[in-house]
Every structure is written in structure tokens, then in C-alpha cells.
Amino acid sequence: MAGSLIGGLIADGWNPANIHVSDTDSAQLDRLAERFPVRTTNDNRTAVADADVVVLAVKPQVMEDVARGIASSVAERRPLIVSIAAGITEPTLRHWLGDDTAIVRCMPNTPAMVQSGATAMYANTRVSDEQRSIAESILRAVGIVIWVDDEAMMDAVTALSGSGPAYLFLFIEALQDAGRELGISDETAYLLALQTAFGAAKMALESEENAATLRQRVTSPGGTTERAINTLHEGGFRELVSRALHAAAERSRELSREFGSKQ
Ligand SMILES: NC(=O)c1ccc[n+]([C@@H]2O[C@H](COP(=O)([O-])OP(=O)(O)OC[C@H]3O[C@@H](n4cnc5c(N)ncnc54)[C@H](OP(=O)(O)O)[C@@H]3O)[C@@H](O)[C@H]2O)c1
Structure with missing residues (x-):
């Protein structure tokens, strides 16, 4: 999913030099770097250090480790967090990352891989209008985007467009x-x-x-x-x-x- 997002962003004109990608899998990073001139690292904290927006695109099972691992950098720099992990709620992310964290939770679907995805997004009250529009432009790079006001709707969206x-x-x-x-x-x-x-x-x-x-x-x-x-x-x-x-x-x-x- 992260690879699709990166491809979509670059096709939309975002500067690859401003995209820092972290992955524990070096082979995966090498493959990505061959496709796009993005900056790569094995250290999540390095990737987050100067970021205005952090996209979390790991499996739900490893999200807690990843979130807790970057929590101190997030508290310092206060970037917008955009999570695409299925099933990880905003309160859970806030618990791992810090109570004041601006979080947008997304539910994309696999046609994002061919820029034809459908993504539902939910923003918590810490997210500014400007951050909302940045989050939307990131996911719009791989398809259409709709916003939901009630996080409970994410389960319905998962059932309809996610699956x-x-x-x-x-x-x-x-x-x-x-x-x-x-x-x-x-x-x-x-x-x-x-x-x-x-x-x-x-x-x-x-x-x-x-x-x-x-x-x-x-x-x-x-x-x-x-x-x-x-x-x-x-x-x-x-x-x-x-x-x-x-x-x-x-x-x-x-x-x-x-x-x-x-x-
Ligand atoms: N695929 C979908 O249709 C879909 C739809 C909606 C939402 N999502 C969500 O999107 C997220 C990503 O899904 P995906 O299918 O793209 O997963 P994926 O292919 O497993 O990609 C996640 C990448 O993160 C790496 N990683 C694992 N642990 C890490 C760590 N501690 N720090 C940094 N990187 C780490 C993984 O490396 P390893 O391979 O070495 O583990 C892998 O390269 C999931 O949370 C999923 O719920 C997916």
C-alpha cells in the first residue's frame, strides 16, 4: 500500500526528495529506491525526525511497536499522523502516540494499486483544516476520498469498500x-x-x-x-x-x- 501511495504522490507532482521511507525490510527499500528517487532508511525515528506528515502503513499487528517507537519524536515535532492500518482506532493510536496527536485514520482498498482506490477518512479534533486537506491530497493520489464524521462508520466502510x-x-x-x-x-x-x-x-x-x-x-x-x-x-x-x-x-x-x- 505504501508503494502505491508513493507512486501516486510522485505521479501527482510531489517531490520524491521530500518523501522519506522507512521499512525494516532492506530488500523492499532497495526495490522501492529503484522505482522512485525517495530517501530510504531502516530507522523509523530517522524518517519521522523532520516530517510534517507521517503515514503509518505497517500491518496492524506491528503498529503498536512502530507507534510507540516514534512516540517521542512525534511529541517533539507534532506531525500529522495518517494511519491506513485496518482496525486500529484513533483512541488506540492516541494512546500509543500521545494524547495530543493529530490523527487521520483511513480505510483504503487494494485498487489503490492502480490509482482507482476508494478511501474513507476520519480526522480527530486535533487535526487542522490544512492538515485535513494534506491528508486528503495524499490519499486522493490513489483514488477517490470520502470523509466520515463518526469513527464507527469505518467498520461499515471496511465491510463495503475495504473488503x-x-x-x-x-x-x-x-x-x-x-x-x-x-x-x-x-x-x-x-x-x-x-x-x-x-x-x-x-x-x-x-x-x-x-x-x-x-x-x-x-x-x-x-x-x-x-x-x-x-x-x-x-x-x-x-x-x-x-x-x-x-x-x-x-x-x-x-x-x-x-x-x-x-x-
Ligand atoms: N492491502 C490492502 O488492501 C489494505 C487495505 C486497507 C488497509 N490496509 C492496511 O495497510 C497497511 C499495510 O498493508 P500492506 O498490505 O501494504 O502491508 P505490507 O505489504 O506488509 O507492508 C508493510 C511494510 O512494512 C514493513 N514493516 C514491518 N515492520 C516494520 C517496522 N517495525 N517498521 C517499519 N516497517 C515495518 C513490512 O516489512 P516486512 O515485510 O519485513 O514485514 C512491509 O514491507 C495494513 O495496516 C493494512 O491493514 C491494507
């Missing part, structure tokens, strides 16, 4: 399998399913109509689409999607409680 790419991949797999059953070659079925998903999303993004209207327009009475859609409805498609998202949101809440309880 969402996997649901769509599953739907594409299912289309491919069904296409194969109908006699289409595997490769062709995959390509048709993929381009159909891409085309439908592009069409909806560029249209002023909502998805329901676009769907109704391609569903002629008595036609093939209507029969397929009816079959999906009869099979409980909407209820199943709803149950899946509720389950994901509940898992997100559980994970936040697990990380929070380690304070």
Missing part, C-alpha cells in the same frame, strides 16, 4: 464458471466477465442515473436479463449481500476490540 474488491472478484469468478458451463472457453469467459464488470462500473460512474435505473434500462420485460435477475432475486441475492456486509462489519468491530484491548 469489496474481493466480493467483486468472487462475482467475476462465478460469472466465469457459469460461462464455462454454458460452453464458453475459460479464457474467453474470464475476459468477458472482467470487461463486463469494468464496463458496467465505468458506465455507472459516468452516468447521472443510479445503478437501479441503469439496470432497469437493460432489463426488457420478458427478456433474458429479466429472467436472470429474477433468478438472483429468488435465490436471495440481496439478502445474502446484506448478511455478508453485516458479518464483515462485525468482524471489523471485533478486530478493533482485539487491537484496542492490547493497550
